[in-house]
Amino acid sequence: MNFNLNNLVVALSHAIDFMEIDFLGVVSNHSKRVAYIAMRTAEHAGLSRESLFDLATLAILHDNGIGAAFRTPRTGDGPDGNPPAPSNGFPAMEGAAAHCVAGEENLKGYPLLTGVRNIITYHHENWDGSGFFHLKGDEIPLMAQLIRIADLIELKGNLGGVDYEGKRQLYDYLERQTGTLFSKDLVDSFHETAAYPAFWLDLKDEFIRDALHRIAPQFAQEMSWSEIREVTKIFSRIIDSKSRFTRMHSQELSERAGRMGSFYGMSGEEIDELRIAADLHDIGKLAVSNSILDKEGKLGPQEIDVIQRHTYYTRVSLESIAGFERITEWAANHHEKLDGSGYPYRKPAAGLDFNSRLMACLDIYQALAEERPYRTALSHERTMEILRGMTAQGKIEAAIVEDLDRVFG
Numbered sequence: 001m002n003f004n005l006n007n008l009v010v011a012l013s014h015a016i017d018f019m020e021i022d023f024l025g026v027v028s029n030h031s032k033r034v035a036y037i038a039m040r041t042a043e044h045a046g047l048s049r050e051s052l053f054d055l056a057t058l059a060i061l062h063d064n065g066i067g068a069a070f071r072t073p074r075t076g077d078g079p080d081g082n083p084p085a086p087s088n089g090f091p092a093m094e095g096a097a098a099h100c101v102a103g104e105e106n107l108k109g110y111p112l113l114t115g116v117r118n119i120i121t122y123h124h125e126n127w128d129g130s131g132f133f134h135l136k137g138d139e140i141p142l143m144a145q146l147i148r149i150a151d152l153i154e155l156k157g158n159l160g161g162v163d164y165e166g167k168r169q170l171y172d173y174l175e176r177q178t179g180t181l182f183s184k185d186l187v188d189s190f191h192e193t194a195a196y197p198a199f200w201l202d203l204k205d206e207f208i209r210d211a212l213h214r215i216a217p218q219f220a221q222e223m224s225w226s227e228i229r230e231v232t233k234i235f236s237r238i239i240d241s242k243s244r245f246t247r248m249h250s251q252e253l254s255e256r257a258g259r260m261g262s263f264y265g266m267s268g269e270e271i272d273e274l275r276i277a278a279d280l281h282d283i284g285k286l287a288v289s290n291s292i293l294d295k296e297g298k299l300g301p302q303e304i305d306v307i308q309r310h311t312y313y314t315r316v317s318l319e320s321i322a323g324f325e326r327i328t329e330w331a332a333n334h335h336e337k338l339d340g341s342g343y344p345y346r347k348p349a350a351g352l353d354f355n356s357r358l359m360a361c362l363d364i365y366q367a368l369a370e371e372r373p374y375r376t377a378l379s380h381e382r383t384m385e386i387l388r389g390m391t392a393q394g395k396i397e398a399a400i401v402e403d404l405d406r407v408f409g
């Protein structure tokens with residue numbers, strides 16, 4: 001089908017920005033704004049359309065490693081053994097080199113048009129060599145420099161509601177840091193783009209999502225579902241890496257969904273769609289705090305309330321992607337139950353198609369087969385007992401449960 005990869009990434013940027021809820025309490029649109037500023041600055045720095053396309057992806061995903069990095073202790077965890085940057089104003093989550101390394105690792109195999117590499121690894125390098133890996137000047141890849149300057153402008157500038165005084169302070173900051181954090185050329189390019197009043201309006205919270213859609217280069221290309229799956233597979237790694245207890249959850253769910261699809265004789269295309277739904281079904285969990293996901297012991301009612309929001313966020317992330325209509329349903333319905341007791345919509349059986357029901361059964365099967373903070377992984381037999389118990393209560397489809405036994409038993 002004719003598919004625009006950047007539309008997928010821009011839509012999923014919403015989910016990436018959910019991760020900030022965990023740290024900041026609000027979605028600050030950080031990655032969207034960084035992508036916007038980097039691309040606008042890049043236009044003035046003379047990047048090609050293909051490079052801009054890749055820059056959009058990389059800038060949106062520049063902090064994708066934060067989920068993975070923040071399970072590790074925050075001091076001395078950089079590959080160079082350096083402690084995180086001192087308290088120089090940007091949020092603690094950006095202060096550890098581990099998020100650069102984990103972020104690059106997650107993106108391995110992403111089909112970038114220009115084949116650039118290590119942009120995420122080096123997105124915290126400073127022009128004077130004082131960054132995590134001590135690259136200096138032009139040794140730092142240009143796209144990494146662009147993300148660096150956009151990142152710091154975003155973090156400094158409170159750009160959601162920037163005013164005249166805010167701009168003046170930002171310009172002072174850029175002047176002070178020229179030759180230290182940033183090259184003079186890039187600061188000049190930024191000044192050129194910032195001279196347009198629309199630039200500042202586009203950055204506002206209410207406009208940034210549309211603005212990003214507007215300027216992200218449109219390369220619709222003929223892509224098969226299996227090629228699209230190569231990309232969603234990468235997102236499944238980002239999602240899984242958020243918690244050590246789910247480090248293979250979406251990837252294995254996707255594997256199992258593929259096996260069930262073959263068992264039912266689905267077409268190759270439908271199997272790929274089903275696997276994409278499995279890859280992305282828990283993308284909304286990026287918005288759930290690790291203090292809940294990794295909690296030992298039972299969750300309290302307030303924590304359950306928070307965790308149950310994740311499928312709603314999954315729907316919001318996926319529903320704007322053209323061609324993903326069925327995938328959105330299968331992914332976002334995975335906690336609905338046939339007796340209407342599921343979440344977030346309490347959908348009745350009539351609202352749940354076969355693949356939504358299949359996904360619900362598979363998700364429970366997969367979760368029980370994994371270790372959790374409060375229990376060890378369960379055997380196939382024990383898992384089947386629990387699933388049959390839920391069948392007896394009318395919550396999940398009995399026939400599917402028995403088919404799981406046939407395929408995985």
Ligand SMILES: [Fe+2]
Nearest residue numbers: 062063094123
């Ligand atoms: Fe970062």
Ligand SMILES: [Fe+2]
Nearest residue numbers: 062063094151
């Ligand atoms: Fe950042």
Ligand SMILES: [Fe+2]
Nearest residue numbers: 281282334335
């Ligand atoms: Fe889930």
Ligand SMILES: [Fe+2]
Nearest residue numbers: 249281282363
């Ligand atoms: Fe799940």
